[in-house]
Amino acid sequence: MRRRPVVGALAAFGLAATTVALPSIATADDPDGPEPLAPVHTAPTSDQDTLVNETPGAWFVELETAPTAQGGKAAAVRSDHAAFRRAARDAGVEYTEREEFTALFNGFSVDMDSSQLGRLQRTEGVAAIYPMVQVAVPEPQTAAIPDMATALAMTGSDVAQNELGLTGEGIKVAVMDTGIDYEHPDFGGGEFPTERIPYGYDFVGDDYNAGSSDPAARVPQPDGDPMDCQGHGTHVAGIVGADGDVLGVAPGVTFGAYRVFGCEGSTEADIMISAMEKALEDDMDILNMSIGSSFTWPDYPTATASDALVDAGMVVVASIGNSGRTGVYSTGAPGVGEKVIGVASVDNTNNDAALAIAEPSGTEVPYTVLSDVAAPPTSGSTDPMVHVGRGCVDTLGDELLADPAGMTALVDRGDCTFDEKYSSAVAAGATAVVIANNIPGLFNGGGVVDAGVPGIGISLASGDAIKAEIDGGADVTLAWTDQTTSVVSPTGGEKSDFSSYGLSPDLTLKPDLAAPGGNIHSTYPLAKGGYATLSGTSMASPHVAGAAALLLEADPEIGTTEMRDLLQNTAEPILYAGTYVETVHGQGAGLIDVPAAYAATTSVTPAKISLGESVVDRVDGAPVYEPVTTTLTVANDSDAEVTYTMGHTTALATYGDTFAPSLAILDGTAEFSATEVTVPAGESAEVDVTITSPGFDGFEVIYGGFVEITGDDGSEVTVPYAGFDGDYQDIEAITPIDLGDGEMIDVPWVSRITECAEFVEFDCIDPAGTFSEAGGESFTLDWVDGLPDYPYVVAHFNHQVEDFEISVIDSKGRTKGAFTVAADLGSLGRSETSAGIQAFVWDGTATKKRGNTEVTKTLKDGDYQLHIDALKANGDRSNPDHWETWTSPTFTIDRH
Structure with missing residues (x-):
């Protein structure tokens, strides 16, 4: 299968490319640094005028012997544990043991006042101490109802199912999450254990919540029933492999449901490791973890335990995090694990929106329902519409442009909250509220308090059309219908704005790759309606886990680390604003392409390049830059000789404030030891690539791009690279x-x-x-x-x-x-x-x-x-x- 060129990727999705003003390519001697293309986002701040205490409460204690899954002897590990307990007692360390680990992590988790840290750190046999992180169920963003089929089409998973006949049958996929509603018909129904979900365990119980103020709620009450009462895990499992009204990526897989959350709230990292060890015991082929803790290092226990699982023969896939709006270096464990497939999110290309009809013109008006407001009826009509402006009465002192009493208020989006617009119109007597977008496409309006009046959001185009009718003197009403219509998302195929940016704090390239995670329709607990549309890297990770199941079915000999290389080699770099190549530390290798991975006859290792920092010394205060040379091994697994041509594409960079960086176009370079190399069938060849940074010391630039290797047989593979441009240790870490x-x-x-x-x-x-x-x-x-x-x-x-x-x-x-x-x-x-x-x-x-x-x-x-x-x-x-x-x-x- 010939892959689509990068520049044509959005066109292939049926999307029109958007035009963004192109600043000149910056050069390193520009005194003001790079020219901003756009801000990544607005800097986040606390929700209140006060400090936010992020201090941990419990701790991991790592002992010196390797865990058993990484070669440690069981007897030596047991001896470690006994020796630690004796030494801690003799040292007077006051702690309560929570969990004991032997297979993936050698040590304990403990409850302990932080005043004991000094004693604990000096206890004989202690190799390291890590703060215990609480991990909340990733909070999804509700969205318009998209068609799961469009998400499958984005990665070619539909082709893998329909043309290649792959379903993931025979592959065991562990879902560590909130459990799975095994009674759902899209999983075959029945009582646990079922045919589709024969494995599972509840590590916590319904009432567990690690963040609760009630001490009793913080104590796990495990049992053998992994029923989902929260919803997240059922949604994730549906993306992996539902087979019903929702069709997942790999509808033939067998599930293991490992529940680590109660019905609400958060869990803790030691419970995650307990679930990992259970998945290992159950001999799962793939583990999906749509959970994690942002800003963590690759040496954090959930990441190193995940690496141990990979060494033990399991493909481990994890969401990279939903902290993209908090800036760069926001990826988290376990997704930052060295051998873990850390997954970023891209937005779905299409939404299936509810449909109203504007009368008297008969124009179709797709809409979304404002969050927490009751849905409109599916028949009948609104009162006549009147345009009232932006409706920011309380915060900005607006006066409504017209009186909406007894009418439907058409409100412009922008400058104040959706709730203020809705409540202002309702207070003025509106019988329905319609908020028109101020940018192309539909939107999801959240945080609205229902006042018993329908409230919806419509696109900019629909809003302009209705305003034109009103200005022309027509009495415009909306006729409610029970129909839906497919609408193109203006951000379809682009990186989701919530998806976390790398790099990992040790400058390892993370995320590794991307999958659809923005606006995904999937299964949900029957008690909560059976289906829901959610967004998050939580929804992208199971798409990759399902893809890995399809590829393992096709070739059971694919190694656990080889799987990530294969998916990275054949991924398609995604675009920003339809024009520029998205940041590598935002997308990794790009959007996975399952048929391309299935058909690949060329591979390149390493499949990603982490460049580190570019400034290696200073002479009289001036930076000394050092290019990075990497040897690439190009393997030809076809049955004919192939000549490969080397190429290079620069991606966008970020620079400036960690919490609110800006995008820029920077001119890095790549030079090859040979621009062409001919590789006989079944053999490999080495090519050196030397990458030179743009040269912007002092501006905290993270840059990247793609090495492109094209064969004369039509094969195309890419290798992403990223690095820090400057002296990494110049970043001030502890600041006001x-x-x-x-x-x-x-x-x-x-x-x-x-x-x-x-x-x-x-x-x-x-x-x-x-x-x-x-x-x-x-x-x-x-x-x-x-x-x-x-x-x-x-x-x-x-x-x-x-x-x-x-x-x-x-x-x-x-x-x-x-x-x-x-x-x-x-x-x-x-x-x-x-x-x-x-x-x-x-x-x-x-x-x-x-x-x-x-x-x-x-x-x-x-x-x-x-x-x-x-x-x-x-x-x-x-x-x-x-x-x-x-x-x-x-x-x-x-x-x-």
Whole structure:
């Protein structure tokens, strides 16, 4: 199958290319940096004028022996566990054991006050400690009803089913999620275990919610029934392999349902690893995880456990995250795992929208229902329509352009919330509210409080047509129908705006590839209506899992790592605005193409190139750039000799603020050791590609592109690459907090913590500002009646850090050789927003060295300071410039 050229990709979907003004290609000597093509999005901020506490609560403890799935001996792992329990008891570590792991991760998860971290870190046998992340069920975006068939067509999955006869039969797919409604007819119905869903387990119970304020709800109540009461997992499973009113990608697969969420709320990472070990025990072929935690490193336990699953013979597919609106470096575990297929989302090409008819013209008007407003009737007509303008009465002081009392209000989208527009019209007496889009296409209006009046959204074109009729003097009404119509999405085939951007914090290229995830219609629990339309990378990941099942059915010998290479080699790079190649760190290799992967006779390894940072040194302050040379191995698996031609396409770059970067067109280059290479049948050849960065040191540029290899037999494969243009360690990691509107808080600071009625609040010593702003005067922390008043270090992370250490300094300034780390937490993720904080406690102890041993000691009352050493991402420990440091003002410990 010959693949479509990149430039023609949207045309092949039946979409008209949009025109965007093309800025000139920037050059490295431009003093103001790259010329912005467009902002990625608006910078996110906190929902309130306050700090957002992102401090973790529980912890993973990793021990030294390799887990059994990676070669560790079971006896050695058991010995590790026993030794740790003894050592922790002897060290006085106060903790509660949650879960014990042996196969994919060697160690434990524990509940423990963060004041115990210093003792735990120094316990014999502990290799590493990781903060436990809570993982919420990814919140979907409701959407117009699309046709699942168009999503299948986007990846050629329909061709694989109808022309190649592939269904995924015989392949076992694990879905780790909220469970599956096994009674749903699209899965064959019946009582668990069923023919389609013979495997599964509920690790948590209906009432479990890791984020609940009720301690009882945070305790898992596992059982053997993986019935879904939330909905997300049933929707995901339908995309993988429903066979009914919804047709999934691989309708013949056998499912394992591993439930890690209750009916609402979040789960925790240790429960995910327990489910992974169960999937391994059940000998699943593929694991889909449409869940994850953004901003995490590839060494996080859910990522390394996933890598261990791949080593054990399982294809692991995971959503890359829905944090694209929070900026770059927002990908998360487990999708950032080295061997995991991390999946980005593209929007579906078509929506099936409900249909009304404008009278008297008879014009068809597709519409979506405003979120949380009751759907209009399927017959009858509205009252006559009147155009009232944008309807921002409360926030912007608008006066409605006309009186809608007893009529249908036509409102313009923009400048205030959908709820304000709807409520303003209803308050003025409107009997129905129609909001017209201000850009092409339909939209999904959310956050509306139903007032018993129908509320819908229509396209810009429909709104303009109705306004023209009204201006012409016609009494325009909408006739409701029970029909639907297919409408082209203006963003169809493009990266979904919610889909997380890479790179991984270690500059590994993530995501790996993309699939349809925006506006996907799939199965839903019968108790919730049976079907729903949701958006998210959660919907893209199962599409790839289903595709992997089809390819495994066709060739059971495809290796677990080979599967990702195959899908990347044959993916189609997607476009931005129909014109430019989308960022590589937004799409990976591009949209998967199942028939192309099935028919591929050419492969290239490595299938992606992570370039790292381009500035390797400075001479008299000027950056020294170093090109990166990679050897590509081109394999010809056909039965005839093929001559391959090397080519290169540049993709868009991002630059600037981590939380709100801009897009730019930058001119990187690729040079080959040979522009053509002839490879005999069944053999391979090596070609070197040398990639030179655009040369924009200091602007935090992430750039990328595609190596294109075209055979004279019509074969086409691509290899994506991406890197950081500049000195990566120039990024400031620990920065002040931005509350918006120019309000900044200078952190870090030392604080005390108080439990308030609704949330945890950090009490700065000077109520007018931060501690550091208070002039550095000392304060006293009182241990009253033995109850500790611990000091906390509060910090905001503008970027991920590779190591984070807190040391203790006494009143005489002694640290070296006397006191060591109070807390050493290893790699940490960046804050989610510009107002995010994390807090780290000091328990009043330190370690004193005596020869080659370390003794933990409780320090006497007196004056102290806490000192931060943070190693920047990918930093050199021996280079002082790669560390950020901070020393607190003096404070006093007074126990009484």
